[in-house]
Amino acid sequence: xxxxVQSPRYxxxxxxxxxxxxxxxxxxxxxxxxxxxxxxxxPELLIRYENEEAVDDSQLPKDRFxxxxxxxxxxxxxxxxxxxxxxxxxxxxxxxxDRVAYEQYFGPGTRLTVT
Amino acid sequence: xxxxxxxPSMDCAEGRAANLPCNHSTISGNEYVYWYRQIHSQGPQYxxxxxxxxxxxxxxxxxxxxxxxxxxxxxxxxxLRDTAVYYCIEGTGANNLFFGTGTRLTVIP
Numbered sequence: 075x076x077x078x079v080q081s082p083r084y085x086x087x088x089x090x091x092x093x094x095x096x097x098x099x100x101x102x103x104x105x106x107x108x109x110x111x112x113x114x115x116x117p118e119l120l121i122r123y124e125n126e127e128a129v130d131d132s133q134l135p136k137d138r139f140x141x142x143x144x145x146x147x148x149x150x151x152x153x154x155x156x157x158x159x160x161x162x163x164x165x166x167x168x169x170x171x172d173r174v175a176y177e178q179y180f181g182p183g184t185r186l187t188v189t
Numbered sequence: 190x191x192x193x194x195x196x197p198s199m200d201c202a203e204g205r206a207a208n209l210p211c212n213h214s215t216i217s218g219n220e221y222v223y224w225y226r227q228i229h230s231q232g233p234q235y236x237x238x239x240x241x242x243x244x245x246x247x248x249x250x251x252x253x254x255x256x257x258x259x260x261x262x263x264x265x266x267x268x269l270r271d272t273a274v275y276y277c278i279e280g281t282g283a284n285n286l287f288f289g290t291g292t293r294l295t296v297i298p
Contacts, residue, residue: 078232107285116276116288117233130285165232177223178286180232 076100078181080166086187092154095184099147099168106143107178108151109165117165123149124171153186161188192216193277198293201271207264209292211277214258220281222253224262225288226273233276233288236262267296 079098087093099106105124109117120139122130125146134141138157143149153160163185167178194212201207213222224236237244237251239260244251250263264271276291 114290116274116290118288119285122285167232177235177238178233179235182230183232 078166078168078179080164080181080184082184083182084185084187086189087156089158089188090155092152093156093186094150094152095164095166095186097149097151097166097181099149099166100170100179103168103170103179104146105169105171106149107167107169108141108149109167111163111165111183113162120151156186156188158188161186192279192287193289195275195277195289195292197290198295200295200297201264201267203269203296203298204266207262207267207271207294207296209262209264209275209277209294210259211262212259213277213279216257216279220279220284222251222257222260223278223280223286224249224251225276225278225286226271227276227291228270228273236275267294269296269298272296 081096107122108120110120111117121134121141123143126143139153141151163183165180165183167180169176169178221238221240223238225233227233236248237246239251239253253260272295274291274293276288278286280286
């Protein structure tokens with residue numbers, strides 16, 4: 075079974091430029107998550123989708139970040155404009171919420187460097 | 190803020206059992222204990238979870254105290270590939286997972 079796919083793996087941009095990350099979850103997984111991980115810290119949730127609906131975007135900086143999940147499958151996370159503090163690893167995860175407790179499967183992440 | 194408490198780092202000799210402790214004194218009755226690990230430059234990987242009974246799978250064993258205020262993840266025969274950051278997380282399926290900073294386990298040859 076293919077895992078969660080993310081692209082690109084690495085991205086270097088100058089501040090004030092836009093950037094987008096793409097995620098393809100595991101087939102059949104209805105829930106998709108975007109996390110941000112700063113150096114030396116654990117991942118922090120940005121947004122959670124159940125099918126096409128964003129059910130928790132409370133931690134998403136909405137002035138510059140946006141996300142979408144078309145047809146309840148792939149998802150894109152965008153930053154516009156990027157700031158120096160946005161340098162981090164952006165992780166996508168998916169899960170199948172078919173029982174009370176379930177695991178999340180993570181992609182390899184996109185390492186963003188803003189210069 | 191993190192709801193679980195873990196030591197920041199631990200060492201373990203290769204081939205020996207690695208016992209990683211976690212305190213979760215505020216865990217609710219319907220919250221599970223999850224363990225994930227993150228190997229350098231990879232995304233987190235699910236290891237195991239439990240509610241109140243001890244659990245075992247092909248990767249590890251999870252021992253939860255009777256009062257559920259703490260747990261221990263056991264890697265029975267640690268290898269160099271087990272070197273990673275291990276996260277102990279409490280939550281329900283409907284709640285978002287809060288990772289904290291975890292325990293950095295170094296397996297020493």
